[in-house]
Amino acid sequence: MIKTIRGTRDILPPESGLFAYVESVAREVFRRFNFDEIRTPVFEKAELFARSVGEETDIVSKEMYTFTDRDGTALALRPEATASVVRAFLEHQMGNEPGLKRFYYLGPMFRRERPQKGRYRQFFQIGAEVLGGDHPALDAEVIEMVTEYLRCLGIQEFSLLLNSIGDRQCRPAFLQALRVAAEPVKEKLCENCRRRLVTNPLRILDCKEESCQPYIDQFPSILDFLCAACGAHFEKLRALLDERGLRYQLTPRMVRGLDYYTRTTFEITSDLLGAQNSLLGGGRYDGLSEMLGGPPVKGIGFAIGLDRFVLVLSQIRPALGEDPVQLFVAWLGPKAFSKAYELTQKCRQTGVRCVIEFEELKLKKALSNADRMKAGHVLIVGEDEIARNSFQLKDMKAGSQESLSESELLARLSSLPGRL
RNA sequence: GUGGGUGUAGCUCAGCUAGGUAGAGCGCCAGGUUGUGGCCCUGGUGGCCGUGGGUUCGAUCCCCAUCACCCACCCCA
Incomplete structure (x- = not known):
């Protein structure tokens, strides 16, 4: 018998009903915030992701489904959609149109990683992006929208983690300070962190190893290194969230793995899933357009991994998405x-x-x-x-x-x- | 890519450490008479014991390989 290939699966009823429900609520909620759907191809030139996500990231270096087209072009199944949305924005000259562009998307993404609970090689995401502006109110609006979405699905118990990771102006100084602080104690850090010190120092900050915590606590905070512009942006965002009663945990140690993130990053976690408790993540990417060779276009967005999301939902609301014969x-x-x-x-x-x-x-x-x-x-x-x-x-x-x-x-x- | 675990009926699993070609529960089908489901009772259906080799008179059980799935790591959201 021919079977599904590793890391892929058939989504059968009633789970398929849950997917459909979650998607329909997303469309409805995002519509109220004036977002329109965008559908980009599931495969693109591999270069798009190499330049945006980062040549050195695992996603690109070893987890991307790449293949060569008959004419020799290196193609890839999309590992995420933000780069495609920005590409579409640039390709269609949307910067010339008035106002901001607000898009949402939903569909399959692909990563060739070892399957695990709630993680597949073909997985599904719902995401949204706002392009063309960097007003802190946009950050607040996007965060508000996603929390509203969760509320509409009946998810009340969650934590909003918030951070700013600066931009190309201020981050290098922080990375340097981090290296300086870590160097003297590097023998005390775990094996992974010693490696990260070389490959990706930022990620030391969210190491979960217990023995590393005392040292990490002593490391400098990115928030102390933000330049004036980034600092002001972050302060304004926090003020807006406070004003709207959106509670968050300031998490200076939360960083991002993708190269294109700048300034605001956020994540929503839920205790309902144990260790892998992250429901969604997002952030600002003001330099992404230029990384792709375009003019400066500011952007912010988030993505929800549906497979795990649906897993959580089915636990707390088992009947959700059911639609029996009437x-x-x-x-x-x-x-x-x-x-x-x-x-x-x-x-x-x-x-x-x-x-x-x-x-x-x-x-x-x-x-x-x-x-x-x-x-x-x-x-x-x-x-x-x-x-x-x-x-x-x-x-x-x-x-x-x-x-x-x-x-x-x-x-x-x-x-x-x-x-x- | 690394480490560990598991592959027996449609599903969840037992049997395998005394090697003699298999069991339970659930499900499914049919009955418990005439146009009223769920519960109960009775009967029945159902497995090349993941796949390929090896040892043996004989292997679901022992050995090797392989594939698949699960969990964790790496990584990420």
């Missing part, structure tokens, strides 16, 4: 089928989710089937009912049933439980 139409006697089918059509036209069997079943069997598919109601259409224009509508949960004429039945449909 009306099961059971018919009795060979002459009843056409009328039963006609009623089914009419019910469907009013938006009710209906199912009708094509082979005649004993009523007992029909009810049993309806029960197994969690049907809310069963409509019984026998030859007697047709003759009397009086159909039996059975409430499966309550076990009660009532007689209704065709017009009464159709009038009742809007009150059936279930979607819409």
